[in-house]
Amino acid sequence: MARRKIIRITATSLLVLLVLVTAALGGIGWYYSNELLKPAEAFPQRYPETALGLDDENLVLAESKLSTLRGTFGVVWPGGAAKVGDVASNKDGRVERPLLEGTAPPEGTKVRIETNVYEGNPKTSLGLVYSDVAIPGELGDMPAWLVPASNRDTWVITVHGRGASREEALRVVPQLHAAGLPVLLITYRNDPGVPKSPDGLYHLGDTEWHDVEAAIHYAQGQGAKKVVLYGWSMGGAIVGQMLARSSSASTVSAVVLDSPVTNWTQTLNLQAQNRGVPTWLTPVAEVVSGWRADLDFDRFDLVANPPAVKPPTLVIHGSADGTVPAQSSRDLATAANGLGWPLRYVEIPGADHTSGWNVATDTYRAALGDFLTRSIGAGP
Template identity: 35%
Template sequence: MKKRSRIILACGFVGLGLVIAYFLFAGLVMHRGASDTLRVGPLAEQLTPETRPVDPRELGYRGDPQEAFGLPFESVSINGELGPAEAWYVPGARAESDLVAIYVHGVAGGREDGYRHLGLLHGAGISTALISYRNDEAAPASPDGHYGFGLTEWRDLEGAVIAMRARGYERVLLVGESMGGAIVGQFLRHSSQAEHVAGIALDAPALDFRAILAFIGGRAGALFPHQVTEVAMTMFRLEGPVDLSQADVRAEIVGFDGPLFIAHGTGDTVVPVSITDEIVTRRRGMTFLLRSSGDHLLSYIENPERYAGVFNGFLSALD
């Protein structure tokens, strides 16, 4: 009996060791994969199409607002924490309005990604600034060479808000796509300028880094992806330079009391649509939801007319 007990105990220790080894190894793989994604350079190369689109409303198009739509614009230098960053300022027809829109693109994206919204905003007469932030071509590089998932980039958005206020705008509409949503959320959490935000528009918003990591891990076939994610998050906390466990701004979006537009496709393979579902369920403020079946940031392409209808309804709530 004693021998059998020892065998059972030994098997238990071996099994426990294998489980621990799995979680450590899987967590390390997840951590390295996410770190590579947040490292400046590789993701941008991966996302660059072999042939650039000719339609400004397609992701990957490159060219200024004049080249894209024939719109007059001004290149504006915005002072930020790391130095000046360039923005494109497109004046709207409402010369007397105190409302300006500021577009914030996603990770490894570009200002041109905001052209789908620019067309709608300009059509409504709203002046718009399409900004660049740290690690963009038109902005300073961060010292660590990594994107901060909003934990650092919000300061660049703050600089843009200050610059627009210097032009006489006292109300700001923040438009964020993908990681741009995370930047918007961190801005709401930290910036003294957040009181000037009159409305928020989000598309496939990456509001919770932990949830996104677990979602992608599960899609990649990881067993117990949520538990593996906790191991990876511990590694992020130990590695620095930013604590990505703080990259969760769901509460800020839920608590925002102004109008919110949010678009998300059920076919999103990058950001789980469950994040948006939770936001919409928990919010008490005015919310305009556009649900599509599209993949990441493809809700507009799926049905531009429907997207425009919901977005314009949202803009009307800002008047």
């Protein structure tokens, strides 16, 4: 009797432990799937840096990892924005950067440093003529900006990253415009002011590619014969799925990818490491996210599952990217020849996520200009 009782208690304890462990893993997976899939978690809301006023013509910021980044960046705060240049001095906890555009925030203002250096629309930020247009999508109309140019046959369609906005592309619009290329800066499902997906979640490219396809159809309706797709971060995953799954992929004559997600598993592993979370929990987050949003994460691995349509592609990635691993882009570049994919890879030393343009503007512009000339014959 005593032995049976001990066995019964042990079995019950193990069962309870298994339930508790399963519940804990499920809770962890649910938490991280929220961070990955819920739009409200993706849009930046914090202002972690502190402005210390204006010294001569330099904006002074409290020293931090972000305030000491090399290059040109945007500084935003509630109700204001500015553009600052490279670090002019850094001593005694005060980082001075030349104020290039905008006005300085009052001393003590909490601010955020962004790769977006332009706020507003193409007219207010760049002085370029543009039109507000609506792209008919399967969930409803999606607002976009259309910047016209001399070449009416080949359009550039920009696809911003997760939690970003169409303003992300404004940095490269002047160069594209000078090359004679009309630029369509799109939004997609779950962006502010755009219809939400039926479940209200991001699908990491698995459904968003339909919105890029709709943008291509819109461009074709306006006379475009070919398009160049330009994606940042998750926008790269969206472009990858569009090439793999859209009947309109053959209209894409070239692709530019900046810090692209080409393998979500590697990206989640990096983000787990950044949070001090064991990478063996990544599959748990994938299982929960896959269940919630009906996702197959293997589909996003462009090395293992490359798209059938592989137009000439330029991939630009920063070596210090702490959000999407540069190794994923290196892996794709290494595999490209064997995949029959004409791909050029440019790595920007020291650049963090989507900040290659900010850190090394001349290098970035030269690579982009050369690629556009070689791939589609466009140039200033």
